[in-house]
Structure formats: structure tokens, C-alpha cells
Amino acid sequence: MSTTNPQFLEDFAAMSGFGATPGGGVDRQAGTPADHATRQWFGEWLARHGYPETVDEAGNQSGTLELVPGAPYVLVGSHLDSQPLAGRYDGAYGVLAAAHAGARVAAEARAGALDPVYNLAVVNWFNEEGSRFTPSMMGSSVFTEKLPLATALATTDPAGTTVAQALAAGHRPADADAPVLAHIARYAEIHIEQGRNLEESGTQVGIVDRTWAASKYRVTVDGAQSHTGATRMEDRRDALYGAALVIAAARDLAAGFEPGLLHTSVSEMYVLPNSPVTIARQVLMNLDLRSPDEDVLARAVDLMGKWIGDAEERSRTDIRLEQTHRWGLVAYQPEGVALGIASAERLGFTHTDVMTVAGHDSTNLKDVVPTVMLFVPSVDGISHNEAEFTRDEDALRGVELLTEVTRRLVCGGLETQ
Template sequence: MSAPNITETFLENFHHVATIGATDRGGVHRPAATEEDRRTRDWFRAFAAERGWEVSVDGIGNLFARVRLVEGAEEHTPFILTGSHLDSQPRGGRFDGAYGVIASLHAAAEVEQRIAAGELVAEYDLVVVDWFDEEGGRFAPSIMGSSVYAGLMDREEMLDVADLDGVTVREALESIGYLGSDPAPSLDALAGYAEIHIEQGRILEREGLPLGAVDSSWYTQKLDIEVLGEQSHTGATAMADRRDALVGASHVVLMFQEICREFPEETLVSSVGQVTVEPNSPIVVNSRVHLVADLRADDPQIVKDARERLLERFAELGERLGLEIVSRDFDVRPNLYFPVEGVELVEKTAADLGMGIRRIRTMAGHDSIPLNTVAPTVMMFIPSVDGVSHCEREFTTDEDMVSGLTALVAVLGRMLGGELSGVGFPGSASD
């Protein structure tokens, strides 16, 4: 009997990992540093150990597997990095993030075999990574592990971040055995990063294309909002005497929905993603509501204009309802452009493989965004059915996953051969 090929092994492993934290409606529940997250990380370690790769965990929980491809290589040998994340949103989809990690592991194994067979020549080692807390569903801000690695967030500050139950990142990582002490692969030796991900939108599906080359990211502005009222009795307090924070927060939520209609269609997206209500008792008028919202657009001025309008309306609402509404900006992410040389490399690869492709922008954040500030970065998308994500209905076909894996193997082969050596980063709008 012949050994299973890369496609069979990849699909078998992908669908196996999807059983870890599986929900009853086809999704997964694997928030960062939970028991389910630990089990997927243990699977990653076992995959790497079986192939003799070197596994390490850094001080923010990023998990690395180094594939030695350069003969006589030492610790500071330059390397190409590839991967994504294994954590999920609460009751999220099984493709978001996990596809990129599992595809990277299998692509690394395939590249290693081709180099051993003399079919490829590598100038660099290859490192596969599972970034900690990309989703930000349990610990905010999102894209935490990769941002710490890239030097954009402070590790000690992030270790002190607590979830809604008061558990810190440090405590959570310790509890699952993934608060590492290994040094992260050196930024000085990082020669490039590649990530493949589901699109989480409907452009590729609508156009019937199997691959997208990401050329830029949207501008993102998040707001941390407190609506402050006064706690009182739901039965005994006269309506005129109530200062109900939840009523005010309800208006705020609708404002984020309505603001998008004031700009050209599909130029602005906005939502309130998290709401915490206090004291949240059936017979108490609520005194405090905490909301986390975001505004995203390709044009930064649209986001800035929307924010200003919302702040004016918060002030008017607070005065009308006798509430205090406090808004704080955080996690502001500018447009970021990926090196045009990397985009063209993906396009050439697709042409060689006979795959249709288009350039595409990402509206969502990904680990590739902080990585693009420290190394030439390549980001690829594969189609999402119906364009839905962060939900149990999230879906991508086996055929599209395999096509993406094929492209990733070819792209990594080119990057390991030095095709992005000396490329500047990040790119620019003129690219």
C-alpha cells in the first residue's frame, strides 16, 4: 500500500483538529489558553516532534516549530516564517486561523521532502508558528502574540490583561502549560513571513476564483465605551427618576448600525462586538454598561468622520437621558500595504499552477499585519462560502483548501529560494 499523499494527510488532519472543541452546529469553541486550545497546541507539537522539528514556546505563548533546511545551520541562521493561529472565537468557525496553521505544517513537511530529494534549494530555514490569541475573543486586544513578537505590544502588559472572569493571560497560559521561557526566533534573522487564510468575505466566491493575493488592509478604529447611570429598583422607581444605562447603551448600539448608512455603500463597516451589563439583575435598573465597538474603512477619513459624528451623538444622548457616556480610542490600526514584490510572487505562482487569482484587500485583522512591519510578508486568501466567518456556519470546501495548500507550498519554495531577499517592508500606497 502506498503512503498517503499530502492532500490526503492534510485533509485527514484538518478534519481531526476540527473535532477539538467541536460544537453541535459544526463550529469550534477554542478561545485562547483554554483546555481546547491546549489540545490543539499539543497536536501541533506532536506533528512537529514526529518529524524531528525543534519546538519552542516563547514568553507570550507563541508556539514555533523549526525545520532545519540549511546544512550546518545555527540558531541565528536566517529563516522564513509561516503560520496563523489555532484559537477561535466563542462558538466560532473551524477554518479561521486553524486552516493556515495546519496548511503551513503540511507545506513545511512537503518542502522538506522536496529539498531532501534535490527538487528545491533553500537559502533559509523554515519555522511554522501558531500565534497566541489572534482572535482577542477572551483577551483583548486581538492579534496579541504576533504583535508582541513584532515589538508592537509590551509582553508584560499583555501578560497582565484579564478576561471577563478576572483571569490574566499569564495565569491562563500557566494553567495550560504554554507560558514558555524559550527565546522567540530572532527578528534579526527573519527573512520573510507567509500566511494563508480564508477570506471571510464573498469576493473570491462571487468571482469564482480560488486564490487572492492580499495587497493592503483597511483602517481600523476601536472604541471602548462606558455608559454610566444609576442603579435603582425596576418596580419601585418612577420612570422619570430612572437613569438606565442599558437604555442608553441600546441607543449607542443602534448608532453604530446607523452610521454606516451615512456613507457610500460598502465603504464603512461598524458594530458593537461586546457588551457587559452591571449589575445585570432581573429587578435592578442597570447602572453601567461597557461596550467595545469598531469602525473600519479603506479610507481613514471615513473612519475619522464617523467617529466624530458618534462622539457628538453620545454627548447629546447622555444629556437627554441623564447619563454619562465615556468613549476611549484604542487599537487604532492604519492602512498597511504588503510589498508589491510579494503580491507579484503570488500572482506568478498562481499563473504557473494555472489558478485564477486577483488582488484583494483585507477588511479583517490578521497576524500578517504586525509581521509586515518587521519582514517582507505575503498574505493569501482562499474562498469563504457565503462570505461568513466567526460563526459555526463558516465553511470552505476541501477543494479550495487543497488549492490553497498547493499555492502555499509553491510560494514557500520561492521564498526559501531567496525570491524576496532584500525586499522592503511594509509596502506603500503607490505600489
């Protein structure tokens, strides 16, 4: 097989021009003009390659290739939206790889070289990142009926714009005939690893077998406004000090476990009133705990509760935790993992089973249909950063692997192996 594919690299470079940043990355948060421009470019790419394009009411953009009239679909894809000042690969690589893989498999089927039992669709899920509109994985959550469409459409960004308004500003309205969950039989997705396991072990591709467990919270710290200069230190009920203690505690908590057993973070914060001369009355922030071990996560959540009690006492504030997401150590279907491994071996790629720490749209899809999730190496594991990078040979190897996986899925590979 070949790992040269100049057309893929050329398309990838063209796509990376939308929302391009001076630092070599992209900035195309969901529903912004840069996201819409990328979607329009992708719609035109689909049209040129014989995929009729549709958009569903949650903003998910699909291209379908009919191979077996009336049969369910194998869906392959990822997302084109990005974090602010993000890298070029996260999501977008997987969408373009799916489009190339689908086109190749369809051509083979139409040439009579394959015996398909399913139709084929590629998808760009709306708002996987969740930086502008929370929660993340919004489009695939609506598609898999975990999130009501109306809730998603009414979600606002910090400026008060709703998802419905952001979508209406885009390049096309929703179509009645967009793919729906009932028509989907299989899902596949490829993504850069966003970690260093493949790179450090010198492995060419990863087959994702599990997601880390995660508990995510909204943290509210309530203090009392007062004058930053005049108020005696012992009289203060400083919400920002309370928040700082929580941030430091989350970090210390992770340091108390073996490296790699617990990841903790706080990354989003709103301070009220956020004035240079008034002590904060309230801080709202997120708190994210993840582990590859459910027991570790449970112990960490328990410890965090105690440490938050200490933070309340020291800062004379009231701190509330409200769980916003929770997922356990969920396995991908073993038959999908086996199909991924067989595909890698067929192509002669070194491979390993890997866990994903990050959530992906496949996290939603695997709960409703058999799903194959693939990784390619990511240099230094840099992610959500303009410096994110995957070498061309790794990116192209991934396209080959996804093509083989798609080929097998379309031909009923999960049924027959």
C-alpha cells in the first residue's frame, strides 16, 4: 500500500487556511464566520466528489454516498470546529480523512471491487469543542438523542448569541433528508492522539479500546464584595481567594497519585464584579477530574470534597460543586477494536490499544452503534495549541487505516469476522 497521497495533503493545506492564525494554527469556534467558511469549503468538496450534502437541525453536516439502496449507513467523520488559537489537526484531520476514505471505498464499490451491505456517509459534527457553546460534543449529543435539540439551539455564548442564531448565519439551512440516528448502523472516527503514548512507544497507529473516566463540575464560590484597600484582611470573604485555593487543591490532588493516574484542571473562570478595587463577591469556574481508574477517580472526588471544605474555611466563602458531566471507564465494542487491529495488520502498521483521555464524538456514537476509534501520533502530544503537529507520513497512514476500516465496515466486516 501507499502512504503518499498528495491530494489529501493539498486538501488539508487548503482547509487549514480557514481561520488560520499567525501562529500556524486555526481559530474557528463553532458557528463563527471562520467555522462557516470551512463548512462551505467542505460542502463544495463533497459536491465535487459526488456526495450530496445535507445539514441537520443541530448543524451536523453530512455527505452521503448511496451504494445499497435502502440500506443503513456506515457513518465516518469528526468535527471541523476548533478551540480558540488551536491546532490544524484536531477534528478537521478526521473529517477530511473520512471524506477521502469514503470516496475511495465508494469508487471501489461502484467499480465492482467490493460487495457492500451498507451505504456510506461522512459527517462534520457541529460544535464538538464546546468552547463557545457549552456543552462540548453538542451535535453528536443531539444526534444520539442525549441532548434535546431545543436545548442545544437555545444555548447561548458569552455574548448572548444562541446556537440557533449562529447556525442561521451559516451557509445553508437544515435539510429534511439529513441522516438520522435510525438510519445509522456503524460509526468510525480517526483523530490525532493528543497524548504521547504512540510517539513514545514508536507505534504507528492506535486502536482506542476505552475512554478515561471523568467527572466534571461547575464550581460556585460565594463571598462578599468589599473594598480591596480598606477592608481588614480578617473581615474579607474573598471569592477569588477561595477559587485560588480550589485551583491549587486540584493540582495538589493530582500530585498525590502516581503520574498518569489522575488529571485535574480548572480552565474557565468568571469573576464578579471583576473590578480593580472591589473584592470579588462570586467566582464561577469549571473543575475537571479524569482517571484511567474508576477507584482513583472516586477517591479523588472524595478528597476534593474535603479540601474544598478547608478552602471554604480559610477564605470564609461558600463553595458549591454541581456535576455537569460524568462518564465511567467506558469500553469501545471489542469487535470494533478487533476490526481496527485486523485492518492495521492487513496494512502492516505497528499498532497498540490505547485509551482516550479526551472526549470525542465517537464517545457518544459508541453508546448507540458499534464504533471504531483510531489514533495517529501527535508530536509531543501538544493539543489545543497552535503548535499541535502530526507528521505527514503519520497523517497519511491514518487515512489508509481509516479507508481499510471503512471498507470492512461497509462490507459487513463486523458481522462476519
